[in-house]
Amino acid sequence: MTLLSLPDRKPFLTAALALVTLAALAAAAISAEPRAKDLFGAKKLPAVAPAQSFGFYSKGCFTGGVALPMDGPAWEVMRPARNRRWGHPAMVALIEKLARDAQADGWPGLLVGDVSQPRGGPMMTGHASHQIGLDADIWLTPMPSRPLTMAQRESMSATLMVDEKTHLVKDALWTPAHTRLLRRAASYPEVERILVNPGIKKKLCDTVTGDRSWLRKIRPFWGHDYHFHMRIGCQPGSPGCKAQEATPDDDGCGKPLAWWFTEEPWRPNKNPDAPKARDLMTMANLPRECQAVLAAADAPSLAAVTYHGGSAVAVAVAEQPVAEPAETISSSGAALPAQASAFAPTPSIGIPLPRPRPGN
Numbered sequence: 001m002t003l004l005s006l007p008d009r010k011p012f013l014t015a016a017l018a019l020v021t022l023a024a025l026a027a028a029a030i031s032a033e034p035r036a037k038d039l040f041g042a043k044k045l046p047a048v049a050p051a052q053s054f055g056f057y058s059k060g061c062f063t064g065g066v067a068l069p070m071d072g073p074a075w076e077v078m079r080p081a082r083n084r085r086w087g088h089p090a091m092v093a094l095i096e097k098l099a100r101d102a103q104a105d106g107w108p109g110l111l112v113g114d115v116s117q118p119r120g121g122p123m124m125t126g127h128a129s130h131q132i133g134l135d136a137d138i139w140l141t142p143m144p145s146r147p148l149t150m151a152q153r154e155s156m157s158a159t160l161m162v163d164e165k166t167h168l169v170k171d172a173l174w175t176p177a178h179t180r181l182l183r184r185a186a187s188y189p190e191v192e193r194i195l196v197n198p199g200i201k202k203k204l205c206d207t208v209t210g211d212r213s214w215l216r217k218i219r220p221f222w223g224h225d226y227h228f229h230m231r232i233g234c235q236p237g238s239p240g241c242k243a244q245e246a247t248p249d250d251d252g253c254g255k256p257l258a259w260w261f262t263e264e265p266w267r268p269n270k271n272p273d274a275p276k277a278r279d280l281m282t283m284a285n286l287p288r289e290c291q292a293v294l295a296a297a298d299a300p301s302l303a304a305v306t307y308h309g310g311s312a313v314a315v316a317v318a319e320q321p322v323a324e325p326a327e328t329i330s331s332s333g334a335a336l337p338a339q340a341s342a343f344a345p346t347p348s349i350g351i352p353l354p355r356p357r358p359g360n
C-alpha cells in the first residue's frame with residue numbers, strides 16, 4: 001500500500017509488471033509447445049514408408065513399423081493396451097525368431113513386453129529408450145501353458161528375479177533355462193546389448209562355463225529384474241540412425257560389475273520428482289525427420305502392418321498407395337535386401353523395402 005502511494009515508485013512498478021507479464025508469456029509459450037511424448041503417444045498406427053530409424057535409442061522415431069502379432073506359436077504380447085508392440089521389421093522378426101529358438105531350447109515361449117510405439121518417439125510412461133523400434137523387453141517369466149486372456153495380460157504380474165536388498169538373484173527362481181534364454185538372445189549378431197539387473201549379470205558371471213564371450217553383450221543396469229531388454233543395432237536403410245558405442249571386449253564381470261554391489265548406484269534420488277527427459281522433449285529435441293514421421297499418413301489398417309514374416313503384409317501394403325511424407329524419409333533409404341536381416345530361416349521381410357542407393 002505504501003509503495004503504491006509513492007509516486008516515484010511508479011516507473012519501477014511498471015517495469016516490474018512488464019517483467020512479470022513477459023515471464024508469464026514465456027511460461028505460457030513453453031507450456032504451449034506440445035510435448036513430443038503426447039504427439040507420439042497419440043499415434044495408433046505407423047507411418048507408411050520404408051523401415052527407417054531416425055536418431056538414437058533414447059531420442060528418435062521411426063517409419064515402416066510393423067506390429068508383433070498379439071499371439072504366435074511361441075509368444076504372447078503382454079500389456080496389449082499400451083500399444084507398444086511395434087518395431088522395425090528386423091526387430092519384430094528377431095523377436096519371433098528368438099521365440100522359436102527359445103522354445104526349441106526348452107523355454108515354453110516368450111512373454112513380450114514393450115517394444116515401441118507405432119512411430120516410436122518418447123513414451124508417456126516408462127522407458128527412456130525404445131524410441132527407434134530397435135529395443136524390446138522380454139519377461140523373465142516363461143509363457144504359461146494355457147493361453148492368457150487379454151485381461152490376464154494386462155493384470156498378470158511378472159516375477160521379480162532379484163532380491164531388492166542384496167541385489168542378488170533369488171536362487172530359488174533362477175534356472176538354467178533362464179541362462180539359455182539370455183545366451184540365445186545374445187547369440188544373434190544383430191543384438192548389440194542385453195540389459196539385465198546387476199544381480200542377473202552377476203549370476204551369469206558366476207555360473208556360465210565354456211564359451212563366455214556372449215557375456216560381453218549382457219550389460220548391468222537398474223531395473224530389468226523381471227524382464228531383459230534386447231537391443232539390436234542400427235539397421236541397413238537407416239543412415240540417420242545413431243549407433244551406440246561398442247561394448248568393451250571383456251566379459252564385464254570384473255570391476256565395472258563390482259561397482260553395482262557398492263552403495264553408490266543405489267543412493268536414493270535426491271530429486272525424485274524432477275521431470276525426466278521424456279517429459280520435457282519437444283519436437284525440437286528430436287531429429288528433424290521426426291516431424292515428417294509424425295505428419296505422415298497412417299498405415300491403411302492394423303492388419304496391413306501386422307508382421308507375419310511372409311508375403312501377407314507385403315501384399316496388403318503394396319496395394320495401398322505408399323505415402324511419402326517427406327523427402328528425407330523417402331530419399332535416404334539405403335539397401336535392405338531380403339538377406340540383410342541375416343536371420344537365416346526367417347522369411348524375407350514383408351513390407352515395401354527401400355531400394356539400394358545408387359553406387360552403394
Ligand SMILES: [Zn+2]
Nearest residue numbers: 135136137229
Ligand atoms: Zn526396455
